[in-house]
Amino acid sequence: MNRCPWCIGNELYEKYHDEEWGVPVHDDKKHFEFLVLESAQAGLSWLTILKKRENYRKAYDGFDAEKIAIYGEEKIEELMNNPGIVRNRRKIEASINNAKRFLEVKKEWGSFDKYIWSFVDYKPVRNHWEELSQVPSTTELSDKISKDLKKRGFKFLGSTIIYAHIQATGLVNDHLVTCFRYS
Numbered sequence: 001m002n003r004c005p006w007c008i009g010n011e012l013y014e015k016y017h018d019e020e021w022g023v024p025v026h027d028d029k030k031h032f033e034f035l036v037l038e039s040a041q042a043g044l045s046w047l048t049i050l051k052k053r054e055n056y057r058k059a060y061d062g063f064d065a066e067k068i069a070i071y072g073e074e075k076i077e078e079l080m081n082n083p084g085i086v087r088n089r090r091k092i093e094a095s096i097n098n099a100k101r102f103l104e105v106k107k108e109w110g111s112f113d114k115y116i117w118s119f120v121d122y123k124p125v126r127n128h129w130e131e132l133s134q135v136p137s138t139t140e141l142s143d144k145i146s147k148d149l150k151k152r153g154f155k156f157l158g159s160t161i162i163y164a165h166i167q168a169t170g171l172v173n174d175h176l177v178t179c180f181r182y183s
Contacts, residue, residue, distance in 0.1 A: 004179045005132050012050055022181060024124055024170030028112045031169060032102055033063040036095045038164050039156035040086045046164070048086075055084025060095070065106075068099035094155035101153045117171065119145050125172045135174050138163050 007017035025031055037056060041049045049056075059082050061067040071079075079085060079092045102112055109115040119141060129135050142163035149157050157165075166172045175182040 002178045038161045065099040065102045071096045
């Protein structure tokens with residue numbers, strides 16, 4: 001079975017690639033989960049975050065943005081002492097801030113999903129990459145989304161993180177054309 005080469009050789013990575021990566025997401029809670037995890041990943045490998053994902057789900061109340069938006073100093077300290085997640089104060093504080101901004105977007109648009117998919121006219125962008133070296137880390141689209149999110153007050157969501165988000169959540173199909181998931 002042909003897969004994108006970035007996931008080959010690790011069972012957790014292969015499962016993520018085969019079952020999740022690039023599948024269009026239309027669930028706000030799932031979008032928020034990916035935003036928190038991808039911002040936590042900045043400077044680290046995605047595999048590191050995947051290994052900690054279940055710990056994040058427990059520590060972050062199942063990625064319930066309404067609960068996270070009201071986290072205070074006590075909860076921040078609890079998260080800072082949790083070895084099952086990335087213990088970076090700025091990233092933790094950004095996740096709480098982003099929960100508040102996420103809820104604002106939901107209120108304005110009816111859902112975060114409607115907001116994020118509007119950038120691609122509600123249809124996935126289908127790329128035609130033949131080699132991993134062709135896949136960019138940012139695009140005009142990720143620049144545009146990141147800029148809009150920053151304008152709305154989101155933090156730790158630069159263009160590279162947003163490109164990872166739109167790849168993961170299926171707004172962009174970046175499976176290589178030789179990958180069984182491409183179609």
